[in-house]
Each structure stands twice: as structure tokens, then as C-alpha cells.
Amino acid sequence: MSKTLFEKLWDIHVVMDIDGDAALLAIDRVLMHERTGGVALESLALAGRPVLAPERAFATMDHIVDTRPGRGDATLMPTGTAFIQATRQGARAAGIHLFDITDPRQGIVHVMSPEQGILIPGITLVCPDSHTCTQGAFGALAWGIGSSEAEHALATGTLRVQRPGTMRIMIDSQLKPNVSAKDLALHILSRIGSAGARGKVLEYAGSAISALDAEGRMTLCNMATELGAFTAIIAPDQKIFDYVKGRPFAPQGVDWDAALASWQSLYSDPDARFDTDLRFDAADVVPMVSWGTSPQQSLALGAPVPTAQAVAGRDTAEAHARARDYMDVTPGQPVTGLRIDGAFIGSCTNSRLSDLRRAAAILKGQHVADHVRAICVPGSSQVKAQAEAEGLDRIFLDAGFEWREAGCSMCFFAGGESFGPQQRVISSTNRNFESRQGPSTRTHIASPETVAASALAGVIAAAPVREISL
The missing domain is CATH 3.30.499.10 (Aconitase, domain 3)
Structure with missing residues (x-):
């Protein structure tokens, strides 16, 4: 039976079906930042529950950390230092990967994750942040969660998820030279509104999407939460494979060959059906x-x-x-x-x-x-x-x-x-x-x-x- 990219990712991650359209999904990566990650880690430690797979959990300092030159733990937010230190202590105690303030790999969670190869096609990825949809640009099923859900994902490697609906936005033609992916995102928002994709997995497709580089695709997917979407997703192609190859946490050697072979099937079948289908012409988009x-x-x-x-x-x-x-x-x-x-x-x-x-x-x-x-x-x-x-x-x-x-x-x-x-x-x-x-x-x-x-x-x-x- 023909399937959308979302349906393929959902099916390969189902651990068990639950009542109705809900399922227990396997979670491949858990990302956290200091604004919410420390809370989940502290709660987990107080309950005496270890992180099931610390090698698949990552924390970075990005939300509250000071960005002025010469920074340390001190922040302009009165309780910011406590958040930073709690996340640091919790990450070290749990044995998860930590990108601390002075780590050359530190950064905004949705920027450093693809840089480090933590984000790869075909995985499920969750983070206590609404803009986790950014990472669907690589053909991953990635969505934002709360701190309690992060705690559950860390402890069990799973999450109960209500199956969302599907939506596809086809964007034909090409963007003008002075028009960016950000302009495209705002153009779509101005046309269908902040509830235009409410609760749905939004797949972007079409010639204009194929023409975008990896970073442009991340910008577009980033704004999907402003449309009310559960998340956004784009089928991975050679541009994405080239971006991922050789990055620190990406598959290497024979594992890369096996991963690449599996990623080749990550696309919506030509006759797959979506709950909603929209079409835009990229040539209509202006700054x-x-x-x-x-x-x-x-x-x-x-x-x-x-x-x-x-x-x-x-x-x-x-x-x-x-x-x-x-x-x-x-x-x-x-x-x-x-x-x-x-x-x-x-x-x-x-x-x-x-x-x-x-x-x-x-x-x-x-x-x-x-x-x-x-x-x-x-x-x-x-x-x-x-x-x-x-x-x-x-x-x-x-x-x-x-x-x-x-x-x-x-x-x-x-x-x-x-x-x-x-x-x-x-x-x-x-x-x-x-x-x-x-x-x-x-x-x-x-x-x-x-x-x-x-x-x-x-x-x-x-x-x-x-x-x-x-």
C-alpha cells in the first residue's frame, strides 16, 4: 500500500498500538537545553530512574546562557545560573552527552544537532522545545515535547503519541534570487494562517523545496510550529546525505553504507494520500x-x-x-x-x-x-x-x-x-x-x-x- 513519508517513519517506530490512533513509539534521540533539560534530569534522578540509553541523549546550553563576550555561568536572568548548573550536574550524573558553555560544539539545539550528525534521516527525535520541527528538514520525525515527556523518553526510550493527521504543501517553480526560505515561510503563513496546519505533520515538497539547500530547508521547517503543525518534514535527498556524511555522530564506514541504503526509501510514494493538499508557486513569493x-x-x-x-x-x-x-x-x-x-x-x-x-x-x-x-x-x-x-x-x-x-x-x-x-x-x-x-x-x-x-x-x-x- 502506498504510504507518505510520515507513515513510513511512524510504522518503523511503533512499539505497540494503543487505543484508537495512539501508539507507543521508539525514540531514537532525546535533545535538551538548560531551560527545560535540567528539570527532566533532576526529576528522573529524584525518582531513582536511570537514563535508558545515555549515548542517545544530548544536552546543550543555549536558551538562558549569556551571549556577551567573556561569559560564564552568570546570566541576566535571576535564576539562570541555577538552570545552567542543574543541567550540567544532571547531564554528568546521567552520563549523557553535554555541550557545555565552553565546548566548541555548543550552540542552539536546532543548529548544533545537525552540525554534529546527531540529526540524521529516518530517526525519531524529541526535544522540550516547540521549534524541534526544524529537524524534520532531514527526513526525521522530530517534534517538541514537555519536560515530563522528556523524562519518560529518557527513562524508557519510548513515548505515547496520538497519531497526527497529514498535510502536504507542494511548492512549484523557483524562488527569485532576492527571496529566501524565510520569505517563503512568511508567505505561507500570511496565506493560510497560524492554524493552517494545526495538529498535522506537514510535508513540504516540490521543485522549489528540492532547490533549497539543507540550511534553507531547516529555516522553512522551523516555522511550521507557527502554522500550528505537529511537525514538518522534507524527504531527504543527495544534498542531505552529503551534509550528514562524516559528521561526528553520524554513521561511519559500513554503518554509513547501510544507513544510506535505508534512507533511499524515505519519500512519500507517488500515489500516497494526504488529509490536506495545498500548492503554491514559488515565483509568487517576494521579500x-x-x-x-x-x-x-x-x-x-x-x-x-x-x-x-x-x-x-x-x-x-x-x-x-x-x-x-x-x-x-x-x-x-x-x-x-x-x-x-x-x-x-x-x-x-x-x-x-x-x-x-x-x-x-x-x-x-x-x-x-x-x-x-x-x-x-x-x-x-x-x-x-x-x-x-x-x-x-x-x-x-x-x-x-x-x-x-x-x-x-x-x-x-x-x-x-x-x-x-x-x-x-x-x-x-x-x-x-x-x-x-x-x-x-x-x-x-x-x-x-x-x-x-x-x-x-x-x-x-x-x-x-x-x-x-x-
Whole structure:
């Protein structure tokens, strides 16, 4: 019988079926960070339960850790140090892999996992973080869980999961040269809304997806949780196999040959059926920016803020009015040209080496506007080292950006660092919720190129089309 990629992955991981559509699934990898991982490890230790397979569990410092140069355990979050130390102690006691603050492999969990080959096609992977869907870009079944579920997965190597529905988004044609995977993600959000894939495994397919590199696919899958999806997934191909090969935790030697042979069947059969099928044309996508307080409240650069009536299918009148008031915008007003106070490049969405290269191509030889505070936070210590080896750090610093250590940083306020009240910020992050980057901060999300161009202009601005020649 024909199957979707999700159905194939589900079937090979079922330990036993449970009532209805639920099943006990085998879990191949458990990832954690210090904001939630220490809680699960401490709870497990108090219950006297060991980690079943410590070689398949990984913890990193990313969410609360300080990203300013010279960092240690101290954080701007009052209880941050306790989270860091609890995770360190718990990881060491349990014997799991730990990527500590000074480890050259440390980084945002969804960036360092594929870098290290922890993420490979065909596996199940869970992490107490909603953006775990990022890792479906490699043909893995990866989803976010809570701390109690992490505890169960660590102790038993399994999780009870209610079988989700399926959805496919086919994207034909090719993206324009000045359009990125982030723009594509925001375009889809603006069309189908933040509940458009609610509870479903979302498979991206089509010629535009095949044309994306591994990092672009991760950016696209990262934003699936903003569509309400259970997770996202993309069938692996040669680009993914080449990315994975030789990485530290990836299969090696004869194991690689066996793994690669099995990965060749990881695709949806041509006549497989999905609960929902949508189709987009990549040629219709243009550079995007958010105007409101939800990622679905996004529009083309230069387009006016819509009226409540124009988006009534996605926003209630109340939600639309609240977003307008919070962001201090009015219907018919273009977002392009709004004065900004800050610019941020980073997060699990857009902090990889290719993101930094594209932003640096915009910034090279120029300087940010005097009134703009601009910050760049690489997604991992490895990305930071590679960027510095290429001289990208000097481009950012010469342009007036702060150059930071790896971590989540100002993607969200939980780390203790923020932009100011009612300051307008252009950001390469994934969420523009109220106070996401600080109390009453107004966040516009966009691609790294748009963030860089806006930082230079001092207002929200489109990026010129640039070849990456650094």
C-alpha cells in the first residue's frame, strides 16, 4: 500500500498500538537545553530512574546562557545560573552527552544537532522545545515535547503519541534570487494562517523545496510550529546525505553504507494520500516582513497594513485591532520606511553560516544607522568559528554590529536581555509576539538580508540583490 513519508517513519517506530490512533513509539534521540533539560534530569534522578540509553541523549546550553563576550555561568536572568548548573550536574550524573558553555560544539539545539550528525534521516527525535520541527528538514520525525515527556523518553526510550493527521504543501517553480526560505515561510503563513496546519505533520515538497539547500530547508521547517503543525518534514535527498556524511555522530564506514541504503526509501510514494493538499508557486513569493504580533500577520515589503476586513478569515477584528495598537501601525500604512531602533540577526531560524554570509554581503563596506543597536548572534560556536575564519565577524563589527557568543540570546526575553519598551526592532527570529524581545518591544520578523538592509537604512527597507562575494 502506498504510504507518505510520515507513515513510513511512524510504522518503523511503533512499539505497540494503543487505543484508537495512539501508539507507543521508539525514540531514537532525546535533545535538551538548560531551560527545560535540567528539570527532566533532576526529576528522573529524584525518582531513582536511570537514563535508558545515555549515548542517545544530548544536552546543550543555549536558551538562558549569556551571549556577551567573556561569559560564564552568570546570566541576566535571576535564576539562570541555577538552570545552567542543574543541567550540567544532571547531564554528568546521567552520563549523557553535554555541550557545555565552553565546548566548541555548543550552540542552539536546532543548529548544533545537525552540525554534529546527531540529526540524521529516518530517526525519531524529541526535544522540550516547540521549534524541534526544524529537524524534520532531514527526513526525521522530530517534534517538541514537555519536560515530563522528556523524562519518560529518557527513562524508557519510548513515548505515547496520538497519531497526527497529514498535510502536504507542494511548492512549484523557483524562488527569485532576492527571496529566501524565510520569505517563503512568511508567505505561507500570511496565506493560510497560524492554524493552517494545526495538529498535522506537514510535508513540504516540490521543485522549489528540492532547490533549497539543507540550511534553507531547516529555516522553512522551523516555522511550521507557527502554522500550528505537529511537525514538518522534507524527504531527504543527495544534498542531505552529503551534509550528514562524516559528521561526528553520524554513521561511519559500513554503518554509513547501510544507513544510506535505508534512507533511499524515505519519500512519500507517488500515489500516497494526504488529509490536506495545498500548492503554491514559488515565483509568487517576494521579500516579506511582519506587521503585527503574530507571524501570520506578515506582508510583502512595500505593501500596506491590511484592513481587518481583508484578513477576516485569519484574524478576528479584536486581534487585528490589538496588533495594530501594539505595533503602532494603521491600515493602509506601509511598514517599509518605519524607523527602527534595533536589528537582530540570530535564532534557530536564521543564525547558520549561510544566513550570516548573506547578511554580510549586504553590510560589507557600510555602517548601520547611528540610532540603531544592531546585534548578531551565531547559532553555534562552530558557526561562530567558521564565520570568523572567513572574516565575517570583521564585516559585522566594522558595520557597527555587536558580535556575540552562540546562543538564543534576544530571540526571546527569557534570557534576561531585551530591547527597550516600545522600541521597534527588525529581527531574523521566528516570533513577533507581544514582549517577545522585551517588555512592550515591537518586533518585525524578516530574513537576515532584510534585517541587514534595514539596519543600514535605519528604517525597514528592502535588501538589494547581492551575490555573495566576500
